[in-house]
Amino acid sequence: MNILIQHGMYFDETDGELRTGDIAVAGGKILNLGAVPSEFHADHILKAAGCFVTPALVNAHTHLAMSLFRNLADDMSLMDWLEHKIWPLEEKMGPSELYWASMLSMVELIRGGVTASADMYFGMDQVAQAAIDSGLRLNAAVGLTGDRRTAREKLRSFRDFFHQWEGAGEGLIRVDIGPHAPYTCDDGCFEEAAACAADLDCGIHVHLSETAGEVEETKNRFGLSPVELAARSGLFDQRCIAAHCVHVDRQDIELLNNSNVHVVHNPSSNLKLASGFARVKEMMDMGVNLAIGTDGSSSNNNLNMFEEMHLTALLAKALSGDPTALPAGQVLRMASVGGAAALGLPESGGRLRIGAPADIILVRMDGVHNSPLHDPRAAMVYSAQAADVDSVICNGRLLMERRRLPHLDEVEIRRKAQEAFEHLQ
Ligand SMILES: [Zn+2]
Structure with missing residues (x-):
């Protein structure tokens, strides 16, 4: 699936600058950062305004x-x-x-x-x-x-x-x-x-x-x-x-x-x-x-x-x-x-760069506890909460969007886990 992450904040590894721009994901990898060519066809657009886009x-x-x-x-x-x-x-x-x-x-x-x-x-x-x-x-x-x-x-x-x-x-x-x-x-x-x-x-x-x-x-x-x-x-x-x-x-x-x-x-x-x-x-x-x-x-x-x-x-x-x-x-x-x-992932693992595995998260930075926003990296460590994670991509696949998990039935998983615990008693 080709995914276009639109208008997200990210750190550009090449010069360490915080930028706002688009990120293209295709074939499980990061294809473009910042400017995405107009011929890129997105199967799915992920709006990232207000989010910090960072390696998962x-x-x-x-x-x-x-x-x-x-x-x-x-x-x-x-x-x-x-x-x-x-x-x-x-x-x-x-x-x-x-x-x-x-x-x-x-x-x-x-x-x-x-x-x-x-x-x-x-x-x-x-x-x-x-x-x-x-x-x-x-x-x-x-x-x-x-x-x-x-x-x-x-x-x-x-x-x-x-x-x-x-x-x-x-x-x-x-x-x-x-x-x-x-x-x-x-x-x-x-x-x-x-x-x-x-x-x-x-x-x-x-x-x-x-x-x-x-x-x-x-x-x-x-x-x-x-x-x-x-x-x-x-x-x-x-x-x-x-x-x-x-x-x-x-x-x-x-x-x-x-x-x-x-x-x-x-x-x-x-x-x-x-x-x-x-x-x-x-x-x-x-x-x-x-x-x-x-x-x-x-x-x-x-x-x-x-x-x-x-x-x-x-x-x-x-x-x-x-x-x-x-x-x-x-x-x-x-x-x-x-x-x-x-974990022995490729050299580019855990990085936001072209050609790296598309393991990416969007983290909301517009909650009151992250505002006003100065440095998103400081926010990630000192003020953000896990619940601020908005969307998750692993290996180029969208696993969570706007806090919803499209492929998993969370209620059923919780019920089955509860049942599993009761079997052990
Ligand atoms: Zn242990």
Whole structure:
């Protein structure tokens, strides 16, 4: 479908100027920016007056099917929460529960201006199907736990999953391997995951150094920090999404400063579980690739990347004692370009430029809370709300227009998700 976005405000990458103009989308890519030739035939015109047109956001670490556990078990410690609330319910989840939980999350992502996510969970065929059915990009990481023997067994079926899903949905789906964390995997599991990823040339998605307890336990078991263990096991030899990285020292940051590694900051989850404060500014200053994620809806409790951007900026300033730390433009880049790189999207992913994938959002800037409008990038991080997202395009396809989702029955999806949760009880 050819789409013409008319009279929108956008930042011109070539000179950094804020402009108002038209954007043409065709064949899933951005065809023109600013002046659109008169011979361009638009199948659909999207009026963007009053909107900021910007690259769609990327949620670089999440567990989409956990939406069923939203607001179910809060105000608990991480291990108590996992062992007594989440894991017993997860054991009962079947394909239908996984699918409708994922669909609920897909609607939430679209409504919040997110077109690509990196997910780690089990039953990933259901999550991947939900992404295709809703038109969103997904990096589907199949969760892996245990030792070398259990990893080998699981990786045999993973290879079938990889061949079935890699590039599915006209390239919307990418497949990663998800060795869960140093507290649920041993070094043998990490090594098997790394070897399989190298063999298939796929990415890795892992939780690292989320809590001080995890770091202490990993040092006791292996004589290494979680980051050192991951590096030594070969997890950083392929594109690697390293979620959290809250408790890292300078030596760890040097290891994370590797072009394959993408650290994903999850401020809401880290705050809610009292995990600590990631040293985002320090990592950025040292050259580490950074992205932002929501984590699962049960430790957040939503998939709102606007909240995450807001917290990312505020926490970096408070922690460094420097109000100039992590300005809005940098935070917005983490949530777009940084996320796209973490997911292995093309070089132009997360950017508004000719030839880039047409993953674009229109965000209303004429609400009272964004007025008067000075800098739309500052508005995106400091004053805008997810509900300001007006329209969403992913891979050149219009997924939301004027807050309406033309391809999805939202009421039915909510009903099915509610039913799915009741089945688990
Ligand atoms: Zn997580």
